Amino acid sequence: MGMLVRKLARHTDLGSGDRVALGTLTSQNVRALRHRSLIDRDPETGPIHIMLAGWACRFAVLPSGRRRILAFYLPGDICDFDLFTARQIDQPIAAIGAARVAAVDRRSLRQAMTRQPQIERAFWSEAALDAAIQRSWTINVGHRAADRRLAHLLCELHVRLGATGASGGAGVAFPLTQADLGDACGLTSIHTNRAIQELRRAGLLDLSAGTLRIHDWAGLCTMASFDPAYLTVAAEEAEGDEAVGERRAAG
Amino acid sequence: MGMLVRKLARHTDLGSGDRVALGTLTSQNVRALRHRSLIDRDPETGPIHIMLAGWACRFAVLPSGRRRILAFYLPGDICDFDLFTARQIDQPIAAIGAARVAAVDRRSLRQAMTRQPQIERAFWSEAALDAAIQRSWTINVGHRAADRRLAHLLCELHVRLGATGASGGAGVAFPLTQADLGDACGLTSIHTNRAIQELRRAGLLDLSAGTLRIHDWAGLCTMASFDPAYLTVAAEEAEGDEAVGERRAAG
DNA sequence: CGTGGGTTTGAATTCGGTCAAGTTTCGTGG
DNA sequence: CCACGAAACTTGACCGAATTCAAACCCACG
Numbered sequence: 233m234g235m236l237v238r239k240l241a242r243h244t245d246l247g248s249g250d251r252v253a254l255g256t257l258t259s260q261n262v263r264a265l266r267h268r269s270l271i272d273r274d275p276e277t278g279p280i281h282i283m284l285a286g287w288a289c290r291f292a293v294l295p296s297g298r299r300r301i302l303a304f305y306l307p308g309d310i311c312d313f314d315l316f317t318a319r320q321i322d323q324p325i326a327a328i329g330a331a332r333v334a335a336v337d338r339r340s341l342r343q344a345m346t347r348q349p350q351i352e353r354a355f356w357s358e359a360a361l362d363a364a365i366q367r368s369w370t371i372n373v374g375h376r377a378a379d380r381r382l383a384h385l386l387c388e389l390h391v392r393l394g395a396t397g398a399s400g401g402a403g404v405a406f407p408l409t410q411a412d413l414g415d416a417c418g419l420t421s422i423h424t425n426r427a428i429q430e431l432r433r434a435g436l437l438d439l440s441a442g443t444l445r446i447h448d449w450a451g452l453c454t455m456a457s458f459d460p461a462y463l464t465v466a467a468e469e470a471e472g473d474e475a476v477g478e479r480r481a482a483g
Numbered sequence: 484m485g486m487l488v489r490k491l492a493r494h495t496d497l498g499s500g501d502r503v504a505l506g507t508l509t510s511q512n513v514r515a516l517r518h519r520s521l522i523d524r525d526p527e528t529g530p531i532h533i534m535l536a537g538w539a540c541r542f543a544v545l546p547s548g549r550r551r552i553l554a555f556y557l558p559g560d561i562c563d564f565d566l567f568t569a570r571q572i573d574q575p576i577a578a579i580g581a582a583r584v585a586a587v588d589r590r591s592l593r594q595a596m597t598r599q600p601q602i603e604r605a606f607w608s609e610a611a612l613d614a615a616i617q618r619s620w621t622i623n624v625g626h627r628a629a630d631r632r633l634a635h636l637l638c639e640l641h642v643r644l645g646a647t648g649a650s651g652g653a654g655v656a657f658p659l660t661q662a663d664l665g666d667a668c669g670l671t672s673i674h675t676n677r678a679i680q681e682l683r684r685a686g687l688l689d690l691s692a693g694t695l696r697i698h699d700w701a702g703l704c705t706m707a708s709f710d711p712a713y714l715t716v717a718a719e720e721a722e723g724d725e726a727v728g729e730r731r732a733a734g
Numbered sequence: 735c736g737t738g739g740g741t742t743t744g745a746a747t748t749c750g751g752t753c754a755a756g757t758t759t760c761g762t763g764g
Numbered sequence: 765c766c767a768c769g770a771a772a773c774t775t776g777a778c779c780g781a782a783t784t785c786a787a788a789c790c791c792a793c794g
Contacts, residue, residue, distance in 0.1 A: 243568060292622055295708050300626050302618050317494060317608045317716045322615050357568045359610055364573050366617040367553050371543055374624030374669035375551050378750070409772065418625035423750055425774060440773095441759085457546050465568045629782070660740060674782055676742060691741095 234258055235308030236282055236334075243361075243465035244354035253344045253351065258282055258334035265327035271311065278321070279335040281311040286331025287407055291415065292323045301416035303366065304328075304408075306392055313359045315342060329407040357465050364462045373418040376456075379427040381417040383456035386437065390446060391460050403438075403445035485509055486559030487533055487585075494612075494716035495605035504595045504602065509533055509585035516578035522562065523575070530586040532562040537582025538658055542666065543574045552667035554617065555579075555659075557643055564610045566593060580658040608716050615713045624669040627707075630678040632668040634707035637688065641697060642711050654689075654696035 236258055237251050246254075262284065265271070271281050271288060288305040302323060305311050311325055315338055327333075345352035365388070372384050395404050408416075414424035431437050436452045438445040446452060453459075487509055488502050497505075513535065516522070522532050522539060539556040553574060556562050562576055566589060578584075596603040616639070623635050646655050659667075665675035682688050687703045689696040697703060704710075 290618075294622070294626060296626075298626065300622055302621050312611075313607070313614065314611045315607050316604045317611055322618060322713050353567045356564070356566050359614075360563075360565045360568055363564065363610075363614055363617065366614065366621060367541075367573060370553050370617060370621045370624060371545070371551055373621060373626075375545060375547075375549065411772080420751060421773085422752085422775090426750095429774085462573050662740080671783060672741085673743090673784085677782095680742085 235284060236310075239308035240351075240354040240358065243357045244350055246350055246354065247348075250348045250350045250354075253348050257336050257340060257344055258284065260337070260340070261335040263333055263335060265331045265333060267329050268326050271325040271327070271333060272321075279337050280313075280315070280341055281325070282334045282336055283307050283309045283311065284332040284334055287328040288325050288331055288333070289328055289412070289416070290323050290325045299415045300418065301412065302369070304389065304416070306389075310355070310358055310362070313355065313362065314338075315345075315355075328412065361463070361465055368462060369416075373416075378417070378419055378423055379430050380456050381419065382413060382424065382427045383431060383436070383452050384458050385413065385417055386439075386444065386446070387453055387456050387458035387460075388463065390444065391463050395446075398449040399444070399446045401445075403443040406439065406442060406444035486535060487561075490559035491602075491605040491609065494608050495601055497601055497605065498599075501599045501601045501605075504599050508587050508591060508595055509535065511588070511591070512586040514584055514586060516582045516584060518580050519577050521575050521577050522584060523572075529572070530588050531564075531566070531592055532576070533585045533587055534558050534560045534562065535583040535585055538579040539576050539582055539584070540579055540663070540667070541574050541576045550666045551669065552663065553620070555640065555667070557640075561606070561609055561613070564606065564613065565589075566596075566606075579663065612714070612716055619713060620667075624667075629668070629670055629674055630681050631707050632670065633664060633675065633678045634682060634687070634703050635709050636664065636668055637690075637695065637697070638704055638707050638709040638711075639714065641695065642714050646697075649700040650695070650697045652696075654694040657690065657693060657695035 234251075234255055237246065237254050240246060240254070261279065265286070265288075283305045285307050287307075288311065289301045290303040290305070290311070291299050291301045293299050305325070311333070312321070314321075345355065368384075368388065372381055376384060389406075390399065390404065393404050409421075410424045410428065411421040413419075413428075414421045417424065419427070428439055431452075432439070434451070434455075436446070436448045436455070438447065485502075485506055488497060488505050491497060491505070512530065516537070516539075523529075534556045536558050538558075539562065540552045541554040541556070541562070542550050542552045544550050556576070562584070563572070565572075596606065619635075619639065623632050627635060640657075641650065641655065644655050660672075661675045661679065662672040664670075664679075665672045668675065670678070679690055682703075683690070685702070685706075687697070687699045687706070689698065
């Protein structure tokens with residue numbers, strides 16, 4: 233069953249019709265990606281990409297030659313919300329490890345949003361969530377000390393992966409290298425390494441061999457001043473819905 | 484005439500009906516703000532805020548006590564795109580200097596989007612633009628050296644203010660203090676000051692007494708590696724429009 | 735004429751970067 | 765199953781950019 237539906241259903245009520253429509257859209261044009269293969273997009277006709285499995289990241293390579301990661305996309309995430317504008321894609325998006333993405337035709341998507349108003353609502357909500365995450369990154373890379381930065385990013389990813397609280401025993405699969413984490417936090421891989429060691433030494437977490445284990449969730453949140461509120465979208469009361477429902481029913 | 488319409492019309496064709504609807508929405512509930520007055524919002528019923536005149540910024544105060552500015556909102560800008568979710572507002576928004584904002588009821592806005600499909604398109608495009616700017620900030624505060632950071636921010640604001648190229652003679656009105664700029668760039672006001680002096684000494688710009696004068700636009704862009712492409716949204720060809728137009732016409 | 739916000743200057747400190755080397759891990763093919 | 769090589773991880777010494785602390789300065793405004 234689709235990760236996209238699962239994610240959207242967290243904050244938006246989706247009927248069976250909505251789910252079917254989303255399933256159709258995301259099964260149309262699925263691409264398998266290997267490590268570091270680019271998700272490219274023709275600026276004119278290019279589709280919207282939605283992660284089905286695996287991770288991806290959006291990055292920029294600066295004149296200095298250094299890579300800066302701007303966002304991570306996890307299963308179910310929508311890689312961009314350029315539904316209408318023929319905007320040139322700002323930054324390349326690349327798979328981390330093996331991944332599968334659905335390349336959804338923008339026109340079909342808009343038509344689906346027309347017929348299924350809840351899909352449109354869900355996309356607006358996701359876009360708002362996306363923006364909140366991006367703002368949180370701006371804070372993170374711009375101000376916090378190295379260990380706090382790492383801690384905050386790991387908290388965010390842990391929650392976005394659906395893991396709540398500590399993940400003591402098995403931990404969660406975590407495909408990022410220390411260099412990746414560094415690029416996402418604005419640190420060198422060397423300093424990233426030292427920061428991780430501090431977190432380890434403090435008994436907060438353990439990160440190795442492709443798995444992240446958080447031993448002291450509360451402690452980690454405190455040191456990172458992480459508050460998961462911005463990642464949870466409460467569904468709005470039904471008050472305003474009729475208006476939206478009405479018109480679409482006519483279509 | 485509304486700054487909002489002027490901004491949206493840059494990338495989306497707006498008919499007279501659209502313009503009237505937007506005018507009505509933004510004239511309904513206008514608030515005058517003094518320096519630093521907050522744009523607060525009830526998480527449940529709160530309206531969407533749109534800048535009519537003056538500047539505002541979204542900021543966060545960190546445990547260290549330092550303020551970090553996350554976004555600037557200029558006349559015509561939409562402060563948030565939380566159309567459907569009852570999300571708690573992440574960060575406070577405050578006016579810079581005197582400002583006027585329209586507090587637009589979310590339900591009315593959604594109804595307007597229903598009746599005027601071009602308004603919905605315009606909002607999606609603006610949201611995409613907003614996201615691109617936020618990503619650019621993530622790069623800026625996370626990686627560039629102090630003077631480059633400042634330069635990039637000034638380039639962005641200059642373009643967003645509608646000024647193209649150098650603004651030699653009169654310059655543009657610029658209400659930000661060096662402390663504001665510092666908070667937006669992740670720098671202390673002291674270091675911001677030194678960085679500005681460097682830009683001045685290099686003959687790139689002059690920033691004082693509430694006006695920004697850019698003497699060497701090309702030079703400034705080069706040093707900041709600023710490419711205005713991400714700020715310009717090209718309108719999409721009409722190819723996909725019929726589908727959207729159709730349904731709305733029915734409503 | 736004083737007050738306070740914004741700006742400017744200087745010196746000491748620190749966090750993170752750079753450079754350079756070494757070690758571990760893991761996947762691949764012999 | 766082991767040998768090999770590449771990528772990831774780790775460690776140490778040095779350096780530089782930005783912060784911090786402290787103190788003027790300037791100008792607009794009451």
